[in-house]
Amino acid sequence: MIDGVLARDRAAVARALSAIERDPAGPLAAALHRHGGRAHIVGVTGVPGAGKSTLVAALIGAWRGAGRTVGVLAVDPSSPLSGGAILGDRVRMDAGPPDDGVFIRSMANRGAAGGLALAASGAVRVLDAAGYDVVVVETVGAGQSEVEIADEAHTTVVVVPPGLGDGVQALKAGILEVADVFALNKADLPGADRAAAQIEAMLKLGHTLRDPAWQPPVVRTVATDGDGVGDLVAAIDGHAAHLRSGGGAGWRARERARAYAELRRLVVARFTADVFGEGGARPAAIEALVDALVAREIDVGEAAEGVLKARGKD
Amino acid sequence: MTTDADSPDSTPIRVLVAKPGLDGHDRGAKVVARALRDAGMEVIYTGIRQTAEMIVEAALQEDVDVVGLSSLSGAHMTLFPRVLDGLRARGLGHMIVIAGGIIPAEDAEALRAAGIAAIFGPGTSTETIVAWLRDEVPRRRAER
Ligand SMILES: Nc1nc2c(ncn2[C@@H]2O[C@H](COP(=O)(O)OP(=O)(O)OP(=O)(O)O)[C@@H](O)[C@H]2O)c(=O)[nH]1
Numbered sequence: 001m002i003d004g005v006l007a008r009d010r011a012a013v014a015r016a017l018s019a020i021e022r023d024p025a026g027p028l029a030a031a032l033h034r035h036g037g038r039a040h041i042v043g044v045t046g047v048p049g050a051g052k053s054t055l056v057a058a059l060i061g062a063w064r065g066a067g068r069t070v071g072v073l074a075v076d077p078s079s080p081l082s083g084g085a086i087l088g089d090r091v092r093m094d095a096g097p098p099d100d101g102v103f104i105r106s107m108a109n110r111g112a113a114g115g116l117a118l119a120a121s122g123a124v125r126v127l128d129a130a131g132y133d134v135v136v137v138e139t140v141g142a143g144q145s146e147v148e149i150a151d152e153a154h155t156t157v158v159v160v161p162p163g164l165g166d167g168v169q170a171l172k173a174g175i176l177e178v179a180d181v182f183a184l185n186k187a188d189l190p191g192a193d194r195a196a197a198q199i200e201a202m203l204k205l206g207h208t209l210r211d212p213a214w215q216p217p218v219v220r221t222v223a224t225d226g227d228g229v230g231d232l233v234a235a236i237d238g239h240a241a242h243l244r245s246g247g248g249a250g251w252r253a254r255e256r257a258r259a260y261a262e263l264r265r266l267v268v269a270r271f272t273a274d275v276f277g278e279g280g281a282r283p284a285a286i287e288a289l290v291d292a293l294v295a296r297e298i299d300v301g302e303a304a305e306g307v308l309k310a311r312g313k314d
Numbered sequence: 315m316t317t318d319a320d321s322p323d324s325t326p327i328r329v330l331v332a333k334p335g336l337d338g339h340d341r342g343a344k345v346v347a348r349a350l351r352d353a354g355m356e357v358i359y360t361g362i363r364q365t366a367e368m369i370v371e372a373a374l375q376e377d378v379d380v381v382g383l384s385s386l387s388g389a390h391m392t393l394f395p396r397v398l399d400g401l402r403a404r405g406l407g408h409m410i411v412i413a414g415g416i417i418p419a420e421d422a423e424a425l426r427a428a429g430i431a432a433i434f435g436p437g438t439s440t441e442t443i444v445a446w447l448r449d450e451v452p453r454r455r456a457e458r
């Protein structure tokens with residue numbers, strides 16, 4: 001399977017994606033990790049219905065036209081934890097006849113906290129090792145997910161539709177900090193000018209940007225007919241060039257941020273499983289501390305310390 | 315990471331729901347897609363106007379257990395076998411292909427002979443489809 005992935009055999013890539021989703025930090029991840037590091041990883045996020053998938057489809061067309069191969073991971077973080085999911089991003093992306101240089105995969109939330117982000121990191125690792133020049137991760141901006149996707153990407157594109165009104169203000173909390181490029185999509189609809197002006201005004205107010213040396217451009221796009229998509233490609237490339245300029249310190253910083261975020265998530269997940277047990281069987285020591293907490297014999301801080309002390313002794 | 319997650323059997327059933335042909339109505343397929351989701355399955359929806367070649371490619375990329383084909387336009391006799399052939403040609407003969415929509419009895423027989431594992435007519439309850447998949451998919455996975 002590893003050789004198949006490296007040769008970009010599509011069936012092997014598909015099976016590797018399934019395997020790494022089940023075990024994002026296993027032997028497959030280890031083997032593929034050594035072969036990665038070439039792809040430009042581009043996150044695409046924004047409110048539901050902003051036009052992310054349509055825009056990704058248009059980007060795929062532009063990148064393919066320039067001879068670049070593209071892997072896409074379409075993540076749906078909104079599915080309930082135990083339940084299933086309807087993954088519909090392909091509807092917008094699967095336009096023409098199959099193309100060897102494009103691979104699209106849909107991924108749902110399968111459970112454990114942080115699990116989706118770990119699975120997404122694993123999937124990116126597969127697509128990177130398979131040699132796709134650009135790896136896109138689409139996810140809807142819901143809660144923390146836009147922050148998590150920013151950890152995943154070298155370049156994060158935030159897609160904003162017009163007509164959010166004061167919603168643009170609401171965006172700023174989570175999204176402004178992570179945006180490297182704004183795509184003001186649906187620029188054919190009324191309100192586009194106002195939305196663009198609002199974003200630019202917020203940027204001028206000098207919010208804490210992730211990278212003080214980079215002013216995120218605001219690019220107007222009409223994903224449905226391709227208007228502005230060339231400019232968006234140029235803005236995304238411009239950000240990559242910025243990261244690689246001056247000896248590539250910016251690129252290395254992003255790589256370190258990605259690595260750190262993944263490592264931290266994995267340790268938190270393993271630590272949590274280790275302390276609280278897996279599959280719901282909680283260690284007796286924890287149950288006793290919970291009883292003491294309920295009986296008001298100890299407070300929650302003491303209980304937490306007790307849990308950490310009891311770790312591994314069960 | 316859990317031992318459970320290491321076995322393919324515990325992973326959710328993945329189903330590609332496709333609507334081949336030029337038929338613009340996909341309400342039935344959407345109802346089924348929602349029922350499968352509610353039963354804990356991951357449904358990859360590809361929408362309408364898909365060619366057999368596109369459906370095969372999507373099934374491959376998404377590594378699904380099941381391909382559900384739905385058609386009301388009467389094109390099933392040409393399109394469904396083309397999907398089956400395409401899957402086999404790509405080494406995906408293990409995928410379960412099921413069909414829904416209006417399919418006359420004599421066509422149904424021919425489609426079953428061609429390799430469609432089950433045909434669910436317009437009156438079929440979604441519970442029936444869910445139960446059938448919950449029974450069949452683990453068996454197929456075990457055979458692989
Ligand atoms: N007028 C107009 N409509 C657009 C544009 N881009 C996308 N749309 C439409 O907006 C709707 C949503 O598009 P999607 O691409 O599915 O949006 P999305 O952000 O991926 O949606 P989710 O993944 O569900 O969050 C579709 O009906 C598109 O045709 C645009 O530039 N102009």
Ligand SMILES: [Mg+2]
Pocket residue numbers: 052053054088089138
């Ligand atoms: Mg989408």
